[in-house]
Amino acid sequence: MKHHLFWPVTLLALLLLFNLLYDPSFFSIKIRDGRLYGSLIDILNFGAPLMLVAIGMTLVIATKGIDLSVGSIVAITGAMACMTISKGTDQNSLGLVAMAVIMALGLSLLLGLWNGFLVAGIGIQPIIATLILMVAGRGIAQLITNGQIITLNSGNYKYIGAGDLFRLPFSIFIVAVVFGAAVLLTRRTAIGMFIESVGNKPVASRLAGIRAKSVMIAAYLFCGLCAGIAGLILSSNVSSADGNNAGLWYELDAILAVVIGxxxxxxxxxxxxxxxxxxxxxxTLTTTIYVINVSPEITLVVKAFVVLVVCLIQSESFRQAIVSRWKTRRYPAEKETTRHA
Structure with missing residues (x-):
């Protein structure tokens, strides 16, 4: 029970079990048009952008920082890619799509570098530094799209978020590659140790010869890149870019995912x-809320309440306080005897 994955895995299993009891067909997977379909596949597919953003957020939080701008970066990169493709004569051109993807990811790296510069270079508190781009980012996305929702008719671009590979959504493989790269870099090299050192004792790590500023900038760069990839998946899945609503509140969901993990x-x-x-x-919680037909007006309230319960259950100090209080009520005589002794 003390393993860091015990409670997250248990809670995920309980959510899946509830869905199975509520709807026995929840676990059913069908093959249609050469592709797998089902609720479990949908959870993986629709959760791919959040997983990417959360992976990047993990490294930033590990440096004792925070990135509130990831939702805006999602919107900006999606807008940049869609606007680039929409201006081409042949939207389905593979070269045009590749150029749009490279430009969008390059912009996401630039935005991540900007956040890292403000935090590590100038010394602005992370929550303030990234709040600047969080607020301004939506405006930048709106400027790119001229305040309009850009729609596309590009099969090659749509494949990023809605295509399939080996009968599974292509977005799942993108997440697997990014996750694998992050694990290799942080667990098979010294980079992970540097990140943890900077997050624990930034001054001591600097005195030990670790370039703390470079490590922090690298973390924000990677976080920006992950948000950029998520923006490509989101926009390509619906073949459009909405600078105002794309990636909305993703920063909060990503932080919650990191904490729950x-x-x-x-x-x-x-x-x-x-x-x-x-x-x-x-x-899975979002899917469950839709499955049980919770009113849209209270969806966010239900989601917030469940996440609160999850975080409390996962907290070891909270569990110890509950156990201690239960023992006190169950054995009051022993407490009194101990106090007098």
């Missing part, structure tokens, strides 16, 4: 696998 907001040790499970919990 066991990574502390105080920085230091981080758990990428726990983050992915946390993102799956949030997406």
């Amino acid at each position: 066991g990574t502390s907001l105080n920085g230091g040790r981080f758990y990428l696998a726990g983050t992915v499970i946390g993102a799956l919990i949030i997406q």
Whole structure:
């Protein structure tokens, strides 16, 4: 029970079990047009952008930072890619789509560098530095799209978010590649140790010879890149870009996924696998709310309440306080005897 993945996995299993009891066909998977369909596949497919954003957020939080601008970066990159493709004579041109993807990801790296510069270079508090882009980012996305919803008719671009590979959504493989790269870089090299060191003791790590500023900038760069990829998946899945609503509140869901996965907001040790499970919990919860036909007006309230319960159950200090209080009520005589002794 003390393993960092125990509670996230347990909560995910309970959510899936509830859905199975409520709807026995929840686990059913069918093959249609050479592709797998079902609620479980939908959870993986629709949860892919959140998993990507949460993976990037994990490394930023591990440095004792925060990135509130990821939702805006999602909107900006989607808008940039769609606007680039829409101006081409042949929207289905593979070269045009590739250029749009490269430009969008390059812009996401630039935005991540901007956040890292404000935090590590100038020394602005992370919540303030990224709040600037969070607020301005929506305006930038609106400027790119001229305040309009850009629609596309590009099969090659749509494949990113709505295509399939080996009968599974292509977005799942994108997440797998990014997750694998993050694990290799942070667990098979010294980069992970540097990130945890900067998050735990930034001054001590600097005195030990670690370039703390470079590590922090790299974390924000990676977070921006993950948000950019998520923006491509979201916009390509619907073949459109909405600068005002794309990626809305993704920053909050990503932070919740990281916390549910066991990574502390105080920085230091981080758990990428726990983050992915946390993102799956949030997406499964969203799916569950729709399955049980909860009124749209109270959907966010229900979601917030469940996430609160999840975080409390996962908190070891909260569980210890509950157990201690239960023992006090169950054995009051022993407490009195101990006090007098």
